[in-house]
Amino acid sequence: MADIVALRKSEAAGPLVSALDNGVLRLTLDSPPANALSVEMMGALQEALDAARDDPAVRVVVIAATGKVFCAGHDLKELTDRRADEDRGKAFFKLTMNVCSRLMQSIVRLPQPVIAEVDGVATAAGCQLVASCDLAIASSEATFATPGVNIGLFCSTPMVALSRNISRKHAMEMLLTGETIEATTAREFGLVNRVVPPEYLNQIVTKYAQTIASKSPLTLKIGKEAFYEQAEMSLSSAYAHTASVMVENMLARDAEEGIGAFIEKRKPEWTGE
Structure with a gap:
C-alpha cells in the first residue's frame, strides 16, 4: 500500500x-x-x-x-x-x-x-x-x-x-x-x-x-472532543464535564488571544496553544 x-x-x-x-x-x-x-x-x-x-x-x-x-x-x-x-x-x-x-x-x-x-x-x-x-x-x-x-x-x-x-x-x-x-x-x-x-x-x-x-486549531480540537464525549453522558455528567473543559479552554493561550482580539477589535493570531 x-x-x-x-x-x-x-x-x-x-x-x-x-x-x-x-x-x-x-x-x-x-x-x-x-x-x-x-x-x-x-x-x-x-x-x-x-x-x-x-x-x-x-x-x-x-x-x-x-x-x-x-x-x-x-x-x-x-x-x-x-x-x-x-x-x-x-x-x-x-x-x-x-x-x-x-x-x-x-x-x-x-x-x-x-x-x-x-x-x-x-x-x-x-x-x-x-x-x-x-x-x-x-x-x-x-x-x-x-x-x-x-x-x-x-x-x-x-x-x-x-x-x-x-x-x-x-x-x-x-x-x-x-x-x-x-x-x-x-x-x-x-x-x-x-x-x-x-x-x-x-x-x-x-x-x-x-x-x-480560520479558527484556532486548539479550540476546534477541544470542542470536537468534548462534543462527542458529552453526547454519551447523562445531563449532569455532561454539564460537569463541559464546565471542566471550558475552564481548561479559558486557560489556553488561544482563548486569551481570541478574547483579547475581540475586545480590542482586531484579528486574532492563533498559535495552537
Missing part, C-alpha cells in the same frame, strides 16, 4: 487522492464506478487520517469522491471471493469489519473537523461514512440508503453511525426498508447539513472548510 508522505502535494495513494490547500486536506475516493470501501481503500483512508492527525498544516479534512457514486459501501465482490477460503471467509469478514470500525472511529476522534462532500450515491458503509463525518453537504442529486436488508445482510455497523445522527424512527425506517432517500429527505432526517446544486457543491464545501480552518 502506498505510503503517504507528502500531504502538501496532490498525489494518488492507490484508490485515494489527497491534496492540501490553505489548511484544507481533501481526500478523494478515486476508484469508480463504486468507490467501494475495499480493504485497500479503507487502509488508504486510515493512513491519510493518521498522517493528518499530528500535521499542524491540516486544519480541516474533506472527504469527497469521483464519479456518480460517492461510496457504495463494502466491496461485495471482494467479500464474496473469500467464501472460497477454508473458513468460508470468516477471518476476512472479521478483518474487514474491524478495519471499517477503526476507520469510522478515527474520523470521530480526529482532532480536525471532517466534512463529507456528497455528490452521488452513498449506500450501506458509504452512508456510514457520511454519518461518521462531523458535517455533510450534499448535492441535490445525492441519494442515501442502508439497503443491506434487501440482500440478507442487515446494515448493523452502518446503524451505529446512522443512529447517532438521526432519530431512531428515521434510522429504523432506512434500515428496515432498505429504500433510497433523496438528499432533501436526508437533510430533513438530519443526515446532511445542507443540500446545494451540484455545480456549487465544491465551492460551498470549500467555503465551509476555509471558514472553519
Whole structure:
C-alpha cells in the first residue's frame, strides 16, 4: 500500500487522492464506478487520517469522491471471493469489519473537523461514512440508503453511525426498508447539513472548510472532543464535564488571544496553544 508522505502535494495513494490547500486536506475516493470501501481503500483512508492527525498544516479534512457514486459501501465482490477460503471467509469478514470500525472511529476522534462532500450515491458503509463525518453537504442529486436488508445482510455497523445522527424512527425506517432517500429527505432526517446544486457543491464545501480552518486549531480540537464525549453522558455528567473543559479552554493561550482580539477589535493570531 502506498505510503503517504507528502500531504502538501496532490498525489494518488492507490484508490485515494489527497491534496492540501490553505489548511484544507481533501481526500478523494478515486476508484469508480463504486468507490467501494475495499480493504485497500479503507487502509488508504486510515493512513491519510493518521498522517493528518499530528500535521499542524491540516486544519480541516474533506472527504469527497469521483464519479456518480460517492461510496457504495463494502466491496461485495471482494467479500464474496473469500467464501472460497477454508473458513468460508470468516477471518476476512472479521478483518474487514474491524478495519471499517477503526476507520469510522478515527474520523470521530480526529482532532480536525471532517466534512463529507456528497455528490452521488452513498449506500450501506458509504452512508456510514457520511454519518461518521462531523458535517455533510450534499448535492441535490445525492441519494442515501442502508439497503443491506434487501440482500440478507442487515446494515448493523452502518446503524451505529446512522443512529447517532438521526432519530431512531428515521434510522429504523432506512434500515428496515432498505429504500433510497433523496438528499432533501436526508437533510430533513438530519443526515446532511445542507443540500446545494451540484455545480456549487465544491465551492460551498470549500467555503465551509476555509471558514472553519480560520479558527484556532486548539479550540476546534477541544470542542470536537468534548462534543462527542458529552453526547454519551447523562445531563449532569455532561454539564460537569463541559464546565471542566471550558475552564481548561479559558486557560489556553488561544482563548486569551481570541478574547483579547475581540475586545480590542482586531484579528486574532492563533498559535495552537
